[in-house]
Amino acid sequence: MCEFCTKHGEGKKWYEIMEHYSMELLKDPGRKAYIEQFVSNIRNNSMDNFGKLQWVKNKAPLAHRFIKKIVTAHLKKYHFGQVIPIEDAESIVENVQSITRIPCICRSVTAGKNNARYCLLLGIDPTGLNIDWPELKTSFEVLVPADAKKILRVFDRQGLVHSIWTFKTPFIGAICNCDRDCLAYKYQISADLTDIMFKSEYVAQIDRDLCIGCRSCMSFCQFGAVEYSIADGKCHINPHKCYGCGVCRNACKKQAIKLTDKQISS
Helix, strand or coil, X not given: CCHHHXXXXXXXXXXXXXXXXXXXHHCCHHHHHHHHHHHHHHHHHHHHHHHHHHHHHHHCHHHHHHHHHHHHHHHHHHCCEEEXXXXXXXXXXXXXXXXXXXXXXXXXXXXXXXXXXXEEEECXXXXXXXXXXXXXXXXXXXXXXXXXXXXXXXXXXXXXXXXXXXCCCCCEEEEEEECCCCHHHHHHHHCCCXXXXXXXXXXXXXXXXXXCCCCHHHHHCCCCCEEEECCCCXXXXXXXXXXCCCHHHHHCCCCCEEEEEHHHHC
């Protein structure tokens, strides 16, 4: 299990503890201020920070390793994520106090898409935030759990990776649905600048007897975890690269891919 499961999970997956979505945590005097500051900082500084970290990594790799540890430790205290499969995302929206669909901050920053509504706030009312981002106040939608689940399934079929995010850990305030335009992907996967999210508590497995080697699942994997073997004409999962998001299952017409709990598979 991940570090947060050990620290915050009470023997379970940490995001299954409903206290981490509670209004009591959200009412922490510093949390609202942090959320407001976080959004402003992301919109104003994220790509500049990305460039600086990239420069340090290229010019001074030893210094980058030290900085990476410091930045990762800071993020774990304030804003850190974890990949989850569709099943766990649906369970979460069934139990939280409110769900609000909002524009994605990442896509606003990286792609200039200010109304790409791929994020679900959990328990947070965007109208109560003092943030200079008009789309956040005008382009949001309050959802009931059934509608949130429908939207999550659409995102899943599109190959978007679901993840949960803290705002002053352990409070979980959002489910994001990510692709390669997202900042977490750019920072952690494509550039390896810092760790900003955990892999899920699952790993994908391919049934060799069912796999026909069509390779459709390879295009769905954002992490390069699906590999093809010419020797047997089958696809395989590299467990070291797999984030356990499960979206590759949507591409398999033979239903040859399943997710296995890491504790069971290990």
